[in-house]
Amino acid sequence: MSKIPMGGPEQQEQLLRRHEDARSAAERKAEWVFAAAIILLGLTTLLFTSINLRYFLDERPRTSSEAQLSLVLMAIAILIAIGVVVVTSYVVRLMKAEARIRLEMERLQSKAELADSLRELRHDYDNQLTVILALLQLGRVERAVDYLQGIVGRRPHLMDAEASSAVFAFLGEKGLEAVENRVAVRYELEPCPFPEVPVDVITRIVGNLFDNAVEAAVQAEERGEVRARVFVRDGRWWFEIWNNGASIPPGMLQRIFESGVTTKREAEGHGLGLVVVRRLVDTHQGQITVESHPERGTTFTVSFELAPVYSSSSHDR
DSSP: OOOOOOOOHHHHHHHHHHHHHHHHHHHHHHHHHHHHHHHHHHHHHHHHHHHHHHHHHOOSOOOHHHHHHHHHHHHHHHHHHHHHHHHHHHHHHHHHHHHHHHHHHHHHHHHHHHHHHHHHHHHHHHHHHHHHHHHHHTTOHHHHHHHHHHHHTSSOOOOHHHHHHHHHHHHHHHHHHHHHTTEEEEEEEOOOOOOSSOHHHHHHHHHHHHHHHHHHHHTOSSOEEEEEEEEEETTEEEEEEEEOSOOOOHHHHTTTTSTTOOOSSOOTTOSOHHHHHHHHHHHTTOEEEEEEETTTEEEEEEEEEOOGGGTTSTTOO
16 A cells, blocks of 8 residues: 655645546546547447338348448447447446545545644644643742643633733743744733633644744844734733744735645645634634734734623723
C-alpha cells in the first residue's frame, strides 16, 4: 500500500488537485466513449433493419451483386455489434477506474484532515504546557492546578483573576521565546474582567496569534517587534497584537483565515493557526479583525462580550 506524504497544506492541495484532474479526465473519456457506443448501436440497428426488410419485403429474384452487398452489410453490422460490445466494456472499465479514483481521493482527504488535526493538537498541547509551566515558575501552584482541572473538565470556569493570571503568565512565557528569536516584545496588560469563554480557549487563540506575530516579526527588515494588549472597552474583552513584519497583501486579507492559506515563506505545517483561531472565535460568538499596511505593520484584534454583570462596569473606558 502506497504511503501518502504528510506534507504541508500546499502539498496536500496538489495531491488532491491531481486526483481531481484524473477523475475529471476519466469522466470525460467515459462520456465520449458512451456516446460513441450509442451511435454505433444505432447504426447497427439501422443496418440490421435495412437488411431484414430487403430480404423479407423484396420478393423479386436477387442478382449476385445484390446478394454480395447484403452479405457485406451483414458483416458490417456484425462488426459494429462487436464494436459496441468492446466499447461498452471499455466504458465499464473507465467507470470502475473513476470509482477507484474517487475512493482514493476520499482516503487522501481523510488523511490530510487527520494530519491537520494532529498538527493542531500538537500546537495546542505545547501551548497548554506553556501556561502550566509559566504559572509554576511564578510560584502560583494552585492556579496551575486550577487551570489543569479546567482543561480536563473538572472545573468548568476559572475566576477572573485566575484566568487573567493564566493568560498573562502565558504571554510572559511566549515573550521569553520571542526574545530568544531577537524579537522585542511590549505588553499592555490591563487587569480586567474575563469573558465567558474557557481560559484554555483564550490561550489557544492568544497563542496562535502570538506565534504568527513573532514569526512575521523575525522576518522584519529592522529589528522585529511585537506589541500585545489586553483591555476592556464597551462591554467587551479585547486582545490586540501588532507586529512590524512584512504586511499581508491586500488580496490575501480576505483569505487569510482559509485553510492552507499562509503568507509565510515556508508552508510546511503552516496555514492552520489562523483557521483554528477563526473557528474558536466564531464558536464562542466573538469577533476577529486584521489590518495590515506596509508602513504601519499588521494588527490582529479579537474581542468577546463580557458577562452581563460586567457590561456596564467601571472597567469600561
